[in-house]
Amino acid sequence: MKNSNIDMLAKDILKNSYLEVTDPDFNITTMKKILHESRKQYVLENILLSFLIFVAVDALIFLILWLSGLNIFELAARFIGIPHEILFHVKELKSSIIENAFIKYVMLSFGVVMVILMIIESKLKLFGRLK
Amino acid sequence: MEDLYLRLVLEGNASKFSYFVDKYKGMAFSIAFRIVDNREDAEEIVQDAFLKAFRSLDKFRRDSKFSTWFYRIVVNSSLSRARNKRPELSNIDAEDIDDVVVESVESAYRSLDLLDQKKFVNQALEELSIEDRLLLTLYYLNENSIDEITEITDITQNNVKMKLHRARNKMYNILNKNLRLEIKSILS
The missing domain is CATH 1.10.1740.10 (RNA polymerase sigma factor, region 2, helix turn helix motif)
Incomplete structure (x- = not known):
């Protein structure tokens, strides 16, 4: 008998060795695991992204302030005295907060990070990442 | 798609x-x-x-x-x-099969109903080694090419061909033995 015929018969015989998954919930369970994994990846990616943006924005603002002649590390020392001023020098506090470079820096960086995150989130929605 | x-x-x-x-x-x-x-x-x-x-x-x-x-x-x-689950013991004859074996397997196999055919083929596969079963499943059931089997199993092309040939012969020999026993038990 020809080798090809033996092969054909083997194929015919082994066709009956196909096995079906018997668990009726197999697809649901598998997809649950996959969707959970997908969400995990999404959250992790976003945390990393947020962290990177925060660091980058911090560095940028620090550079801008430094170029403007403001050293936030020196001025931060003044920030420590604020609780004292809250109690005794409310008026002075107002100007202190407004003029304090450190406060400005924190508020500015927070604002910029929030805006960037909002833009990214809307972009991700566009590309279907949040489906 | x-x-x-x-x-x-x-x-x-x-x-x-x-x-x-x-x-x-x-x-x-x-x-x-x-x-x-x-x-x-x-x-x-x-x-x-x-x-x-x-x-x-x-x-x-x-x-x-x-x-x-x-x-x-x-x-x-x-x-x-x-791995380590069960010993790999498969000392079934892998020598070239002659036409008589193939023809007797074919006629006996065709005379069975679908359920029995499934039973005999699964029984035969169980008697083979893991590697033999895997190669037969990939090549004859899933219709993977030798190249694809090489990629899936990491076995070289020549080895796949050789092992596949031997696994097929072993399967025929097991089927021949089991189907003969079945016919004998029906006749007796």
């Missing part, structure tokens, strides 16, 4: 991965079962393999078919589960 679903999943639409689950679960289960010899283990392996495939989908180079890449994951996971 598959490319479209791949693209959708990679763009973040994870629910579209169900296309691959639905399409490949049966064959992946058949492969895993032939290695681990246990339904629950095989189902678990296939689920984990889908998860692994999903996690590393971005690493999937499209120079091979998705199925080939995925079955490789299934085979590796199954082999690591099956």
Whole structure:
């Protein structure tokens, strides 16, 4: 008998060795695991992204302030005295907060990070990442 | 079609991965079962393999078919589960089979109903080694090419050909023995 015929018969015989998954919930369970994994990846990616943006924005603002002649590390020392001023020098506090470079820096960086995150989130929605 | 679903999943639409689950679960289960010899283990392996495939989908180079890449994951996971589980003993005659054996297997096999055919083929596969079963399943049931089997199993092309030939002969010899016994028991 020809080798090809033996092969054909083997194929015919082994066709009956196909096995079906018997668990009726197999697809649901598998997809649950996959969707959970997908969400995990999404959250992790976003945390990393947020962290990177925060660091980058911090560095940028620090550079801008430094170029403007403001050293936030020196001025931060003044920030420590604020609780004292809250109690005794409310008026002075107002100007202190407004003029304090450190406060400005924190508020500015927070604002910029929030805006960037909002833009990214809307972009991700566009590309279907949040489906 | 598959490319479209791949693209959708990679763009973040994870629910579209169900296309691959639905399409490949049966064959992946058949492969895993032939290695681990246990339904629950095989189902678990296939689920984990889908998860692994999903996690590393971005690493999937499209120079091979998705199925080939995925079955490789299934085979590796199954082999690591099956390792140390049972000894590999298969001393069945792998010598070339003559026409008489093939013809007698064919006529006896064809005379059986579908359920018995399934019973005999599964019985024959159980008597073979894991590697033999795997090669027969990939080549004859899943109709993978020798190149694809090489990629899935990491066995060289020449070895695949040689092992496949021997596995096929062993299967015929087992079927011949078992079907003869069946005929004898019917006649007696």
